[in-house]
Amino acid sequence: MAFWLFKSEPDAWSWDQQVAKGAAGEEWNGVRNYQARNNMRAMQIGDLGFFYHSNVGKEVVGIVEVCALSHPDSTTDDPRWDCVDIRAVRPLPRPVTLEAAKAEPRLAGMALVTNTRLSVQPVSPEEWSVVCELGGL
DNA sequence: GCCAACGTTGGC
Protein backbone atom coordinates (compact mmCIF):
# COMPACT_ATOMS: atom_id res chain seq x y z
CA MET A 1 0.00 0.00 0.00
CA ALA A 2 1.44 3.30 -1.10
CA PHE A 3 0.58 6.95 -0.60
CA TRP A 4 0.33 9.71 -3.21
CA LEU A 5 -0.65 13.31 -3.74
CA PHE A 6 -2.84 14.60 -6.58
CA LYS A 7 -2.80 18.28 -7.51
CA SER A 8 -5.62 20.09 -9.20
CA GLU A 9 -6.56 23.68 -9.75
CA PRO A 10 -10.02 23.89 -8.20
CA ASP A 11 -11.17 26.03 -11.13
CA ALA A 12 -10.48 23.04 -13.38
CA TRP A 13 -11.42 20.14 -11.09
CA SER A 14 -12.23 20.64 -7.42
CA TRP A 15 -12.61 18.44 -4.37
CA ASP A 16 -16.37 19.12 -4.41
CA GLN A 17 -16.59 17.82 -7.96
CA GLN A 18 -14.59 14.77 -6.94
CA VAL A 19 -16.92 14.12 -4.00
CA ALA A 20 -19.94 14.46 -6.32
CA LYS A 21 -18.62 11.51 -8.35
CA GLY A 22 -19.14 9.30 -5.31
CA ALA A 23 -17.88 5.74 -4.99
CA ALA A 24 -17.60 5.27 -8.75
CA GLY A 25 -14.81 7.83 -8.83
CA GLU A 26 -13.43 9.57 -11.87
CA GLU A 27 -10.47 9.44 -14.23
CA TRP A 28 -7.53 11.56 -13.16
CA ASN A 29 -7.03 12.57 -16.75
CA GLY A 30 -5.19 15.36 -18.48
CA VAL A 31 -1.75 14.58 -17.07
CA ARG A 32 0.89 15.19 -19.76
CA ASN A 33 4.03 14.71 -17.73
CA TYR A 34 6.08 11.52 -17.72
CA GLN A 35 6.99 11.56 -14.05
CA ALA A 36 3.39 12.06 -13.03
CA ARG A 37 2.27 9.35 -15.43
CA ASN A 38 4.88 6.91 -14.15
CA ASN A 39 3.64 7.50 -10.63
CA MET A 40 0.11 6.64 -11.74
CA ARG A 41 1.33 3.49 -13.48
CA ALA A 42 2.86 2.39 -10.17
CA MET A 43 -0.41 2.77 -8.26
CA GLN A 44 -2.41 -0.17 -6.93
CA ILE A 45 -6.11 -0.46 -6.14
CA GLY A 46 -6.67 0.78 -2.60
CA ASP A 47 -3.66 3.10 -2.52
CA LEU A 48 -4.51 6.36 -0.79
CA GLY A 49 -3.75 9.89 -1.87
CA PHE A 50 -4.10 13.48 -0.76
CA PHE A 51 -6.18 15.83 -2.91
CA TYR A 52 -4.41 19.19 -3.16
CA HIS A 53 -5.84 22.45 -4.48
CA SER A 54 -3.14 24.36 -6.34
CA ASN A 55 -3.24 28.09 -7.06
CA VAL A 56 -6.53 28.66 -5.27
CA GLY A 57 -6.32 27.59 -1.64
CA LYS A 58 -2.94 25.89 -1.94
CA GLU A 59 -3.98 23.27 0.59
CA VAL A 60 -4.57 19.57 1.02
CA VAL A 61 -8.32 19.28 1.33
CA GLY A 62 -9.12 15.58 1.36
CA ILE A 63 -8.19 11.95 0.96
CA VAL A 64 -8.84 9.86 -2.13
CA GLU A 65 -8.46 6.19 -2.98
CA VAL A 66 -7.26 4.63 -6.23
CA CYS A 67 -10.20 2.64 -7.62
CA ALA A 68 -8.97 1.73 -11.11
CA LEU A 69 -5.51 0.83 -12.31
CA SER A 70 -3.69 2.88 -14.93
CA HIS A 71 -5.44 2.80 -18.31
CA PRO A 72 -5.43 4.97 -21.46
CA ASP A 73 -6.45 8.56 -20.82
CA SER A 74 -9.82 9.05 -22.53
CA THR A 75 -9.09 12.71 -23.23
CA THR A 76 -6.35 11.95 -25.78
CA ASP A 77 -5.56 9.53 -28.60
CA ASP A 78 -1.89 9.77 -27.75
CA PRO A 79 -0.93 6.31 -26.46
CA ARG A 80 1.72 7.75 -24.18
CA TRP A 81 -0.75 9.04 -21.63
CA ASP A 82 -2.39 6.82 -19.04
CA CYS A 83 -4.27 7.61 -15.88
CA VAL A 84 -5.90 5.96 -12.89
CA ASP A 85 -9.38 6.51 -11.45
CA ILE A 86 -9.76 7.90 -7.95
CA ARG A 87 -12.67 8.40 -5.58
CA ALA A 88 -13.11 10.68 -2.59
CA VAL A 89 -12.75 8.98 0.80
CA ARG A 90 -13.06 11.81 3.30
CA PRO A 91 -12.30 15.50 3.66
CA LEU A 92 -9.65 16.71 6.09
CA PRO A 93 -11.27 18.30 9.15
CA ARG A 94 -8.65 21.06 8.85
CA PRO A 95 -7.12 21.60 5.38
CA VAL A 96 -3.33 21.60 5.46
CA THR A 97 -1.95 24.62 3.62
CA LEU A 98 1.29 24.73 1.69
CA GLU A 99 2.40 27.33 4.20
CA ALA A 100 1.80 24.91 7.06
CA ALA A 101 3.63 22.12 5.23
CA LYS A 102 6.63 24.40 4.65
CA ALA A 103 6.62 25.37 8.32
CA GLU A 104 6.66 21.73 9.49
CA PRO A 105 10.25 20.42 9.75
CA ARG A 106 9.09 16.82 9.32
CA LEU A 107 7.77 17.75 5.84
CA ALA A 108 10.93 19.50 4.64
CA GLY A 109 11.63 16.69 2.18
CA MET A 110 8.09 16.32 0.89
CA ALA A 111 7.73 16.64 -2.90
CA LEU A 112 4.94 19.16 -2.38
CA VAL A 113 7.57 21.47 -0.90
CA THR A 114 10.63 20.48 -2.94
CA ASN A 115 9.13 19.75 -6.37
CA THR A 116 6.24 22.16 -6.69
CA ARG A 117 5.58 21.55 -10.36
CA LEU A 118 5.00 17.79 -10.20
CA SER A 119 1.25 17.18 -10.31
CA VAL A 120 1.15 13.55 -9.15
CA GLN A 121 3.63 12.81 -6.39
CA PRO A 122 4.62 9.97 -4.08
CA VAL A 123 4.17 10.56 -0.34
CA SER A 124 6.15 8.64 2.26
CA PRO A 125 4.31 6.89 5.13
CA GLU A 126 5.92 9.36 7.56
CA GLU A 127 4.77 12.34 5.51
CA TRP A 128 1.33 10.81 5.24
CA SER A 129 0.90 10.53 8.99
CA VAL A 130 2.23 14.04 9.63
CA VAL A 131 -0.18 15.61 7.14
CA CYS A 132 -3.06 13.58 8.58
CA GLU A 133 -2.11 14.80 12.04
CA LEU A 134 -1.95 18.44 10.91
CA GLY A 135 -5.28 17.91 9.16
CA GLY A 136 -7.00 16.88 12.35
CA LEU A 137 -7.33 13.14 11.71
C1' DG B 1 0.00 39.60 -13.55
C1' DC B 2 4.69 38.35 -13.01
C1' DC B 3 8.32 35.36 -12.97
C1' DA B 4 11.18 31.28 -11.60
C1' DA B 5 11.56 26.51 -12.27
C1' DC B 6 11.31 23.01 -15.12
C1' DG B 7 9.86 20.00 -19.02
C1' DT B 8 9.51 19.43 -23.97
C1' DT B 9 10.55 20.35 -28.72
C1' DG B 10 13.20 20.81 -32.64
C1' DG B 11 17.30 22.43 -35.23
C1' DC B 12 21.84 21.29 -35.89
Added chain:
DNA sequence: GCCAACGTTGGC
Protein backbone atom coordinates in the same frame (compact mmCIF):
# COMPACT_ATOMS: atom_id res chain seq x y z
C1' DG C 1 23.15 13.99 -28.45
C1' DC C 2 23.32 18.87 -27.29
C1' DC C 3 21.24 22.96 -26.35
C1' DA C 4 18.41 27.08 -27.28
C1' DA C 5 13.77 28.34 -27.62
C1' DC C 6 9.53 27.87 -26.04
C1' DG C 7 5.45 26.52 -23.21
C1' DT C 8 3.40 25.39 -18.80
C1' DT C 9 2.91 25.17 -13.90
C1' DG C 10 2.20 27.24 -9.79
C1' DG C 11 3.72 30.31 -5.96
C1' DC C 12 3.78 34.97 -4.84
